[in-house]
Each structure stands twice: as C-alpha cells, then as structure tokens.
Amino acid sequence: MSKGKLHPSVQQFKQFVKNHPEMIQEVRQGKTSWQELYEEWYLLGEEDPKWDAYSSEKPKQAHETDNTDTTNTTEDSVTNQAFINNILNSLKKMDMNKVQYYMNNLHDALGAVQQLITQFQSNEGSNRENHAETSERRPHPFSFRKD
Incomplete structure (x- = not known):
C-alpha cells in the first residue's frame, strides 16, 4: 500500500x-x-x-x-x-453485544421498579383519600359523654 x-x-x-x-x-x-x-x-x-x-x-x-x-x-x-x-x-x-444485552436488562428492570413505585404512590394516595372519607363517616370508637 x-x-x-x-x-x-x-x-x-x-x-x-x-x-x-x-x-x-x-x-x-x-x-x-x-x-x-x-x-x-x-x-x-x-x-x-x-x-x-x-x-x-x-x-x-x-x-x-x-x-x-x-x-x-x-x-x-x-x-x-x-x-x-x-x-x-x-x-x-469487552464484548459490546453482551454490554448492550445487560444494559437492556437493566433498563427493563429499572422500568419495572419505576412502575411499582408509581403504583404504590397511587395506591397510597387513594388509600389516604379513602381513609379520610371513612373516618369522617364513622363515629369515634370511644365516645365519652358527660353525665
């Protein structure tokens, strides 16, 4: 050459x-x-x-x-x-194909964790609202009355 x-x-x-x-x-x-x-x-x-x-x-x-x-x-x-x-x-x-494979797996795992966190946050928020509604409707369990 x-x-x-x-x-x-x-x-x-x-x-x-x-x-x-x-x-x-x-x-x-x-x-x-x-x-x-x-x-x-x-x-x-x-x-x-x-x-x-x-x-x-x-x-x-x-x-x-x-x-x-x-x-x-x-x-x-x-x-x-x-x-x-x-x-x-x-x-x-390094085998770049393996690196890509592991990065994709990591991406999928992080997406699943993020989805779980989102579900727990939405459930927690709805549970708080439900709890507030039920506590307003339910009478206090210990009712003290004046004699």
Whole structure:
C-alpha cells in the first residue's frame, strides 16, 4: 500500500513512531501490538506522559535518574496511567453485544421498579383519600359523654 492511500491518522501515527523508536522494540519483543499502541495513541494523544518512555530524545537511563525530585508526582502519574491502561485494556476485551444485552436488562428492570413505585404512590394516595372519607363517616370508637 502506498503512503498516499493511508488514512491521515495512520500517517500521523507512523510519524509518531519514527520519533519514538523504542515502540518498535516493544512490538518486536511481543510486549504489545501495533493495534494497541495505535488505539492508545489515538485515545491519549501525543502529549501523554506514557510516550516519554519511548522517546528518542532522552535515553531511558537518563529518564529514570531525572525524576528523583518529583518522585511522588511521578508515582501518582504512573499509578493513574496504570489505572487508565487497565481500563482501556478492559474496554478492549469487552464484548459490546453482551454490554448492550445487560444494559437492556437493566433498563427493563429499572422500568419495572419505576412502575411499582408509581403504583404504590397511587395506591397510597387513594388509600389516604379513602381513609379520610371513612373516618369522617364513622363515629369515634370511644365516645365519652358527660353525665
């Protein structure tokens, strides 16, 4: 396939990979796939800190020693990044047909609960009206009379 026929986002991703050559090594070693990297790049964008690990501008060793001053911030961002990656991986593995099925079931269940609540509210309102009418008609059960 020639370069002109590729989608513009794929061309941008190829240029991005040229600037981050360690990504190629990750794929060759089987740690990740091009599809996963492309999807993360597309979702996260080029400015995400995740891509700093693949950058050719800084050697990996220099990158690891540079962050001694910002250990807490880096640990937090790594934790956040791991969380986001975990969510992205979970989303990739999800069967959308099953999600749709469960969402429909949830929708039906919520509709049934809402209908029950509506019925109880209408019954409660009519019971109050009936109770008020019957209490007006019925004499008081304890009639005290003055002698």
